[in-house]
Amino acid sequence: MKRPRVRDDLALHPGYHSPQVEVDVRLNTNEAPEPPPEGFREALAAELAGVEWHRYPDRAATELREAIAAHHGVQASQVFVANGSNEVLQTLCLTYGGPGRSVATFEPTYALHSHIPKITNTAVVSGERTEDFALDMDEVRRVLTEHDPTITFLCSPNNPTGMVETEETVRAVADLAPGLVVVDEAYGQFAPWSALELVDETSPIVVTRTYSKTWSMAAARLGYLIGPTWLVEELSEVVLPYHLDAVKQIAGRVALDFEPQMRRRVSDLVEERGRVTAALSQLPVTVWPSGANFILFRPDAVDGDTVWQRLVERSVLVRNCASWPRLDGCLRITLGTPGEDDRFLDALTDILETS
Numbered sequence: 001m002k003r004p005r006v007r008d009d010l011a012l013h014p015g016y017h018s019p020q021v022e023v024d025v026r027l028n029t030n031e032a033p034e035p036p037p038e039g040f041r042e043a044l045a046a047e048l049a050g051v052e053w054h055r056y057p058d059r060a061a062t063e064l065r066e067a068i069a070a071h072h073g074v075q076a077s078q079v080f081v082a083n084g085s086n087e088v089l090q091t092l093c094l095t096y097g098g099p100g101r102s103v104a105t106f107e108p109t110y111a112l113h114s115h116i117p118k119i120t121n122t123a124v125v126s127g128e129r130t131e132d133f134a135l136d137m138d139e140v141r142r143v144l145t146e147h148d149p150t151i152t153f154l155c156s157p158n159n160p161t162g163m164v165e166t167e168e169t170v171r172a173v174a175d176l177a178p179g180l181v182v183v184d185e186a187y188g189q190f191a192p193w194s195a196l197e198l199v200d201e202t203s204p205i206v207v208t209r210t211y212s213k214t215w216s217m218a219a220a221r222l223g224y225l226i227g228p229t230w231l232v233e234e235l236s237e238v239v240l241p242y243h244l245d246a247v248k249q250i251a252g253r254v255a256l257d258f259e260p261q262m263r264r265r266v267s268d269l270v271e272e273r274g275r276v277t278a279a280l281s282q283l284p285v286t287v288w289p290s291g292a293n294f295i296l297f298r299p300d301a302v303d304g305d306t307v308w309q310r311l312v313e314r315s316v317l318v319r320n321c322a323s324w325p326r327l328d329g330c331l332r333i334t335l336g337t338p339g340e341d342d343r344f345l346d347a348l349t350d351i352l353e354t355s
């Protein structure tokens with residue numbers, strides 16, 4: 001059989017994996033613990049009855065972008081939507097990256113911020129965060145001056161550490177950056193402030209958001225960006241025609257009618273974050289303060305892989321970061337329902353006591 005080889009530059013990179021194991025309690029991918037609110041399914045079904053299935057969808061996703069713009073108090077022309085915020089990031093790399101160009105990341109951070117540039121043949125230049133995972137402005141200056149990246153990725157709250165960048169930090173990075181500064185706010189609703197307030201027509205700052213976490217819609221694959229109009233226009237030229245299907249456009253718009261319920265869920269999760277952080281602090285583990293819906297921790301005396309495996313044996317799945325660079329022995333737990341979190345805390349307590 002004649003079979004082409006994968007592109008040479010791709011063959012060097014491993015893919016992105018998050019093991020899906022059959023368990024009772026899944027706290028590994030930072031989704032919302034509950035399905036969308038009461039009334040969402042019915043409202044969506046009613047609207048879907050009007051879909052003209054034989055026609056291509058609205059290529060500009062006008063109604064959805066208008067609804068997102070109203071939600072954030074910006075113009076629809078400043079909103080770019082795609083199939084998950086990962087596709088937003090990919091479109092940014094396809095538009096402003098490519099051969100001879102680079103993207104900057106500061107590790108540890110979201111793995112896809114370096115994976116997506118690689119698959120678009122964009123070089124990745126990585127700086128290191130400090131011991132406590134904060135941005136070090138000298139290191140930021142060094143990376144940006146040495147490499148002149150067209151995109152600098154920040155993530156706030158940062159996945160997997162949970163750390164929120166301050167407004168001062170984001171402004172300082174934007175001042176130093178030679179190109180765009182993309183602030184990935186997949187967990188923005190859980191944080192005390194948003195870089196959305198820094199977006200305007202003359203600033204290089206763009207903010208990405210997703211329906212996958214706070215909106216309980218990971219299954220829909222929908223994300224978006226708020227940025228200057230010129231950038232939205234440029235991205236729209238690069239993305240595939242009709243990339244966003246009619247069903248998704250409607251689902252994203254209908255979801256925004258349930259904003260009060262979403263806000264209540266966010267505040268419940270923020271409260272739960274306090275409870276679980278306090279409980280973890282009573283155990284022999286190091287816990288990092290989080291501004292998101294997940295918590296990074298490291299068992300003091302038992303190896304992270306072992307704890308992860310023993311949690312799986314107790315039917316609790318968390319994210320194993322133990323072998324990731326800079327995160328030696330760390331695990332990340334997504335906040336679930338109080339019942340799920342108790343299952344996790346009981347299992348962890350048991351494991352640490354008997355190891």
Ligand SMILES: *Cc1c(COP(=O)(O)O)cnc(C)c1O
Binds near residue numbers: 083110184212
């Ligand atoms: C989960 C997550 C996303 C979400 O990506 P989607 O493609 O919208 O599901 C984006 N960025 C970060 C940092 C995440 O953790």
